[in-house]
Amino acid sequence: MRHTLPIAPQFYVTAPQPCPYLDGRMERKLFTALQGENADRLNNSLSQQGFRRSQNVLYRPSCAECSACLSARIDVRRMTLSRSQRKILRRNEHLTRKTTSPWATEEQFTLFRRYLDERHADGGMADMDVFEFAAMIEETPIRSRVIEYTDELRELQAVSLTDVLDDGLSMVYSFYTPDRPRAGLGTFMILDHVRLAQELDLPYVYLGYWVPGSQKMGYKANFSGLEIYLGGEWQPMNDPEAYSHETHPLSTDPIAEQVANIQLPDRHPTGQRG
Structure with a gap:
């Protein structure tokens, strides 16, 4: 099914499929392609309206009888650390952050496979091979970065694929070593992104979707x-x-x-009109 606004882009809706977050539910997504010279503006605009990026696609849940999935972001100006979060920062203060271009490596894929096999062996990405992994990391038409965290031995411990938006950092996908379950590496990466956003004077860190009733998403x-x-x-x-x-x-x-209510960016920003 296709729905078109007077100007590009075009929006589509997926066929219903089992929901990965709530048992017995069916999910459906509204999505559009992310491409062309307006990709950055489109990504910024739609991210501010609850959309998420996956490679060259922007999507938002649009389930027929369920609206549980809620896009979530941290206002870094209002964020304060809890006692447990301060402990997590101390446990991982030996890690070094390195920011690189979105380029996949064998070391990243090895860590990714270990993470999936330990934490999400029955998930939708469980069968992803090295080529699909490389596509996930590298197929981005916008300003994206890979943020790696290494220990004192320079061994890779955690990775986040992160988009840089006009108003914040969007954590597209993260994974980490399953060998340190008490380290709270998932939480640590979010806290470090808050610090990074503060360093860059960006107000938000986008976390994807929070789903009430879903144990997988409760941590947000x-x-x-x-x-x-x-x-x-x-x-x-x-x-x-x-x-x-x-x-x-x-x-x-x-x-x-839904499509009619989506606010699209000006296709001809100031100073670039034809």
């Missing part, structure tokens, strides 16, 4: 300063228990209405 609610995209706007999340994961046939607007 542990960060103070968290905002969620709900009802067409970003709002502070104060009480995670106040958000429902119950289904309702009227919880999602029709696809055509």
